[in-house]
Amino acid sequence: MRRLIAAAGIATALLALAACRSNPDIAAYVGDQKLTEQQVTELLNDYAKAQGAQPGADPNAAGPSREAVVQLFVSDQLCQRITKQQGDTTPPASPPAGTPELLAIYQRVQTCKESLKAEPVKPTEADLREVYDNGVAVKAIDPSDPNQSFDLLKAKLADGDYVSQALGKRKVLDDAAKAADVSVNPRYRSVYFPVLEFSQNLPALTAILGQPASTAVVNVPAPAPSEQAAQQQ
Template sequence: MRRLTAAAGIAVALLALTACRSNPSVAAYVGDQSFSEAKVDELVKQAAEAQQTAQPGDEAAVRTHVVQLLVYNALCKRIAAEKGVKLPAAQAGPSEYATISQETQACVQALPLDQMKPSEEDLRKVYDNGVEVGVLDPKQSFEQVKPQLEGDPQVAGAIAVYRVLTDAAKSADVTVNPRYRPLDLPVLTAGERGAVLSAPFGQYESGVSNS
């Protein structure tokens, strides 16, 4: 009987935790932090002004970008704290959005990211996405391109960032409002053509995610 009571208590606690992370007024949760939709509203206005976006339909993209930035900033600070990295003092920008952007960039640059040998799966995903966005020639097979990808320090660095971010997101139990899902952070891009490698937030996969 005691065991049933304990199990019921655990179930109630889990339900309460789930409910706490499904508030529609919250854009995202990172550990014990939460970012409200009201805060996103403020930063979206600032981001739109900074990026001079005024075209119809741009707001949804800007909102997603802002949520990405908030989650990325929070995760980077958690990673730095866990690794004992002292981050440089943040310099105030012309807006809160600009300050967070600068702060995040400085944080990422300060992280000690270990280079790792890309796995076959990592390289295959990069190849497939590269072909999809048009930066790799589909006439060249994966086996032909593999040595080039494997020896590219940018690819290795992007994979290192991907691993660190996804591990941190899992430990922080990152939860994203359904309106922003899937929320991916590009870590290797091909300019305007799109992302070749992205880290997923609020959803977790064992392999490299598609763009």
């Protein structure tokens, strides 16, 4: 009986903990940090206002999506935690005055993608197949072309160190996401971090940050602040 009571107590505690990170007004939790729906709106409004003030701005241009804001927030928070854990005390570069916060977050995430430290992981056949299948999904690879068959391309994929480096980065991000107990509002899942990309920023390998979506893995990145916008600041 005591064991049953103890088990029930643990289950209740776990349910309470889960409920604490499932507020519908919160877009995402990362450790003790959270992004509210109101903050998502404010970040988008601030970005739109800054872009609208640019000379020659197109008033009909589509801005970043709410999903992109959540993705950037989670990625940025995890990158900061990883950088701190790895002992890097170099402060991030300060953006120019007047830079909208969303664009500053985007720039930090881009820097993280390029500088994230990780031990390479030797790719398995399944890892190489994942890269290949993602390439097919985003039309970076044409499976109908005999020269682009998996059997021919897998050796090329395995030869360089870019896949193994990407797998290492994914492991670092996966571990950080678990340690930070990342929780994402269901409307924004899956949040992911591209660790390897084909041309045109199409994802080849990604780290899922937080809970996966109930449907298939996202293959196309959500719109985010553009490089052109970054250059204009």
